[in-house]
Amino acid sequence: MSDFPRxxxxxxxxxxxxxxxxxxxxLQFQKCSQCAHIRYVVGPLCPECRSFDFGWIASSGRGTIxxxxxxxxxxxxxxxxxxxxxxxxxEEGPRVIAQLRAPEDADVGIGTRVHVEWEDHEQxxxxxxxxxx
Amino acid sequence: MTHRNKAAxxxxxxxxxxxxxGRSTLHMALEAILQALDDxxxxxxxxxxxxxxxxxxxxxxxxxxxxLNLPNLRYFNEVPHGxxxxxxxxxxxxxxxxxGMADVVVTFRSLNERSERRFGESSVGGGLTHWxxxxxxxxxVTPAQWVAIFGQRYLHEFGYTxxxxxxxxxxxxxxxxxxxxxMMYERPITMDEHQNSRWISEPLRLLDCCLDTDGACxxxxxxxxxxxxxxxxxxxxxxxxxxxxxxxxxxxxxxxKSLAHLEExxxxxxxxxxxxxxxxxxxDVIEIxxxxxxxxxxxxxxxxxxxxxxxxxxxxxxxxxxxxDLPFNTHGGHLGEGYLHGFGHIVEGVRQIRGxxxxxxxxxxTCLVSSGVxxxxxGVILSKEPY
Numbered sequence: 001m002s003d004f005p006r007x008x009x010x011x012x013x014x015x016x017x018x019x020x021x022x023x024x025x026x027l028q029f030q031k032c033s034q035c036a037h038i039r040y041v042v043g044p045l046c047p048e049c050r051s052f053d054f055g056w057i058a059s060s061g062r063g064t065i066x067x068x069x070x071x072x073x074x075x076x077x078x079x080x081x082x083x084x085x086x087x088x089x090x091e092e093g094p095r096v097i098a099q100l101r102a103p104e105d106a107d108v109g110i111g112t113r114v115h116v117e118w119e120d121h122e123q124x125x126x127x128x129x130x131x132x133x
Numbered sequence: 134m135t136h137r138n139k140a141a142x143x144x145x146x147x148x149x150x151x152x153x154x155g156r157s158t159l160h161m162a163l164e165a166i167l168q169a170l171d172d173x174x175x176x177x178x179x180x181x182x183x184x185x186x187x188x189x190x191x192x193x194x195x196x197x198x199x200x201l202n203l204p205n206l207r208y209f210n211e212v213p214h215g216x217x218x219x220x221x222x223x224x225x226x227x228x229x230x231x232x233g234m235a236d237v238v239v240t241f242r243s244l245n246e247r248s249e250r251r252f253g254e255s256s257v258g259g260g261l262t263h264w265x266x267x268x269x270x271x272x273x274v275t276p277a278q279w280v281a282i283f284g285q286r287y288l289h290e291f292g293y294t295x296x297x298x299x300x301x302x303x304x305x306x307x308x309x310x311x312x313x314x315x316m317m318y319e320r321p322i323t324m325d326e327h328q329n330s331r332w333i334s335e336p337l338r339l340l341d342c343c344l345d346t347d348g349a350c351x352x353x354x355x356x357x358x359x360x361x362x363x364x365x366x367x368x369x370x371x372x373x374x375x376x377x378x379x380x381x382x383x384x385x386x387x388x389x390k391s392l393a394h395l396e397e398x399x400x401x402x403x404x405x406x407x408x409x410x411x412x413x414x415x416x417d418v419i420e421i422x423x424x425x426x427x428x429x430x431x432x433x434x435x436x437x438x439x440x441x442x443x444x445x446x447x448x449x450x451x452x453x454x455x456x457x458d459l460p461f462n463t464h465g466g467h468l469g470e471g472y473l474h475g476f477g478h479i480v481e482g483v484r485q486i487r488g489x490x491x492x493x494x495x496x497x498x499t500c501l502v503s504s505g506v507x508x509x510x511x512g513v514i515l516s517k518e519p520y
Binding site: 070 | 258334
């Protein structure tokens with residue numbers, strides 16, 4: 001691993017509960033109290049019905065790879081290639097970005113089912129995805 | 134009421150494009166602006182408005198205004214969203230001219246993107262806000278990586294291989310190879326070279342990515358009436374438009390229903406064709422913003438030149454060649470001429486309308502120019518004659 005610190009989120013009044021939950025290894029989304037739309041990324045207003053009222057729901061942690069990239073050229077000192085970043089469509093609907101953790105010869109691609117595991121960093125715990133057995 | 138053909142680009146200017154300009158972005162911007170004014174036969178005293186691109190710019194408006202020492206300024210504005218703003222400056226200038234708030238509007242872009250600040254590198258630390266906080270902590274830190282997610286999905290949905298990306302790169306470099314102003318002048322590439330270039334962020338290879346460039350471009354917008362009195366051949370603005378899409382982020386709009394659609398470009402296209410009262414079949418030349426090859430394919434579909442998922446066939450047909458019926462990125466684009474955040478495309482569009490480009494097809498009456506992709510974007514349709 002690189003000594004350079006990994007960039008981490010700055011919590012604000014909208015996003016703090018989301019990131020605090022991740023430190024407790026919970027991936028959660030906002031659910032609109034009015035129209036039940038589950039939304040991500042975090043924001044104060046429902047993009048479907050424009051209600052400010054919402055609650056937090058915990059994700060099942062399971063989803064399907066919707067797209068991905070294998071990064072092979074280093075562009076940031078904290079991230080040494082190669083590594084794979086996934087866009088995972090979660091069972092609840094939102095699509096989440098996180099890295100893949102799998103053996104190098106694993107057969108992983110669009111459509112592969114994955115689940116969340118957690119990695120603790122100094123500033124922020126973050127999800128990674130592991131292929132389902 | 135629309136702004137159709139009520140304003141025109143009357144002057145263009147540009148510096149050389151290089152890996153190291155040896156001077157400040159302010160210096161280059163001033164060179165390009167003075168050249169564009171001279172091209173139009175206008176003086177600094179004639180300028181009464183400036184509309185500039187906002188993001189990723191180290192030119193402060195106040196430095197520009199002080200340097201030009203503009204005595205008669207009465208309108209100034211700044212357009213956000215990085216490369217998505219390029220044609221947006223033309224839209225803002227057109228709005229000011231048509232509304233009677235300005236007569237002579239300066240627009241420009243100046244970057245030391247190779248020697249000073251490369252957008253493809255990042256050493257950002259903590260404290261990420263906004264859309265960046267959801268992506269950068271996972272190692273998705275640069276535009277190539279953000280766009281690779283879109284590109285991978287596009288290839289998957291329509292069953293294409295990266296050779297379809299290669300065709301974009303090969304044709305663009307072919308056009309750059311005959312443009313002496315291009316960084317890749319006399320340096321065409323083959324499909325083998327594309328397929329054997331090193332991976333950057335799959336499915337993107339080095340030869341799918343735009344160049345890093347130092348340089349500046351400028352364009353002067355005036356009313357159509359004024360343009361007729363000036364010494365240059367006017368490029369009438371048949372339409373200028375901005376557009377965005379659902380759940381918009383900066384190249385990471387991953388929550389929208391389909392990643393195969395470039396919603397921002399679709400919205401811009403719809404408004405351009407509505408205002409211009411033209412359709413894709415009426416366009417003679419296209420200068421398409423080409424940061425990464427998948428974004429070219431997706432834009433050709435968004436702007437109606439091919440159906441969804443069908444744009445690769447355009448590259449097989451020969452239609453996009455200089456002797457085809459829809460010549461594409463005649464200057465060599467970001468992949469071959471230089472990366473000026475879409476402003477090189479505008480300047481080339483004007484040359485195409487004037488008939489003075491180095492790669493000049495015959496009979497060009499209309500040219501569509503697009504700007505930054507996967508971000509709130511913009512476009513213009515230029516016309517040789519008002520209609």
